[in-house]
Amino acid sequence: MIAIRFDHVTKSFSHHAGQMLLRDRLRDLVRRTHRTRFEALKNVSFEVETGESVAIIGPNGSGKSTILNLATGLARPDVGSVRVDGKVSALLELGAGFHPDLTGAENVRVNAALMGLSRAQTRQRFEGIVDFSGIGDFIDEPMRTYSSGMTMRLAFSVAVSVDPDVLVVDEVIGVGDQAFYAQCVEKMRSFQRAGKTILLATHSVELVTKFCQRALWLDHGNVVAQGLAREVIAAYKGSVPASP
C-alpha cells in the first residue's frame, strides 16, 4: 500500500514580503504587474509505502519543508497531486500552537484538541504525554519559562500521542539533549515496528542511515536522487565538501 504519493508536484511562492497593504494591491491592479515567483519544488514525484521510513535530505532552501507542508495538508500544490492515506501528525516547528502565557498543561490540552483528539482521549493520554516529556512539575508553569529543549520535549510528546498513521518530522529533534534524543529515536522505532509511516527531513546523515530505509535528495526544488538510504547518502556525501 502507498501511504504518501507525490505525483509531478510543482509548488511556487511569490515574492511578496512587505507588500500586503491596500496601496500595493491597488498598484498591482492598475499596473497588472506579475510578481516574480520562486519555485520551491519542481516536478517532484515519489511514493512512500505504508510502514516505510523515508528521509528527505538536501541543503537549506532545497524544498524539504515544502514537501512536509504539502504532505501535512497545510499547502496545496500548484501542479500535480499529493495523496496521503491515514491520519497525519506533524512536528514541524518548535511549539507551534503553544502560547507562552499558558501553562504546559493548558497548552497540551489546546494542542491535543487542535490535533483532533476528543475530550476523553485527551484525559486518557494526558498523564502519558507529561511522563514522556519528562517535564515534571514544570507542567503547571507558563511555557515562557521553558527552555527550547523543554518546549520541544512537550511538542514531541503531544505529536506522538495522537497515534498517527503517518508521522511527519522536521529535524527538530536535534534540539533536545542526548537522553531525549535517544528517547525520540526509540519512540520512532516503536512506530516503525507498529507499521507506521514516517517522513523525516533532516541534516543528520547518522539519523538517515540508522533509521530510514529510503531517502530523497533535493536540491533547489529538484530531486537529485532517490532510493536506498545508504546509496543516496553516499552520493550526497560525495557531492558536498566534507565538513570538519
Added chain:
Amino acid sequence: MRGTWHGDYLFLFENLILKDFRIRYRNMSLGILWSLINPLVMMGVLTFVFSRVFAQSAAGGPFPLFVLCGLVPYNFFASAFLTGTTSIVDNAGLVKRVPVPREVIPIASVLSNCVHLLIQIALLLVLTLAFGLRPGPQWKWLPVVWILYVIFVCGLALGASAVNVFIRDTRYIVESFNLVLFWLVPIFYSFNIIPKKYVEIYQFNPVAALVMASRNILMEQTRPATSLMVNMLMAASLSMALGILIFRWLKPRFYEHI
C-alpha cells in the same frame, strides 16, 4: 482542509475559547471585573452628558438602562469584529503549522468575545430589575435576537479575516468603521428622534436593529416587531453566506501569504 482533520469540534472550540479567555485575564489584576467596568463607566459618562449637559431625554425610561441597551450590542460588535478580523493573521503559527480547519479560527475568536457578552448581558438584566422592570414572556425573544446577532458577526469576521490576510490594512478600516458606527447606532439617542426618511435605513443596520429589539424587550416590555426580526434573520443569513463564500475562496492561498 481537504477533509484531513477529523476531530472533536466541540472540544476544539471549548479549548480555543478558554485559551483566549485565559490569556486575556491572566495579566489583569481585576480579571473579569474589566468586562463590567468599561460599560459602567461609559454608561455613567453618557448618562451625565445627555441628561445633564444636553438635557434632552426621549428615552422613555431610565436613561442609564437606555444607554446600556445600546452599549452592550455595540461593544460586542466592535470588539468581536476587530478580533475576528485579525484572528487569522494573529494565529499565523496555527495556520502555517496545524492542519485544523481554518474556519474554526475566526469563529472561535468571535465566540470568545461572547464570554464578555454574557457578563454584560447579565449586567443589563440586573440593571433592568434594579430599575423596577419585571421579566415578562417577551424575554424569551432575547436569546433569539442575540443568537442571530452573533451569527451575523461570525459571518462578518469570516469574510474580513480572510481579506485581512491579503490586505493588512483591513484591520484599520474595521477600526475606523467601528468609530463611525458608534454615532450611527442609536446608543445615546432614541429611534423616535430619527427623521422619518432615515428610519428605514436604520432598521437595516443589524447593530441598530439589536439595540431597538433590546429596548423593546427590556424597557417597553413588548416583543420586537416581526419586520425587525425578519431583518435580523436576513442580515445573519446573508452575512454568514457571504462570509463563508469569501473565506472558501481565499483560504487555499492563506498559507503563502501569512
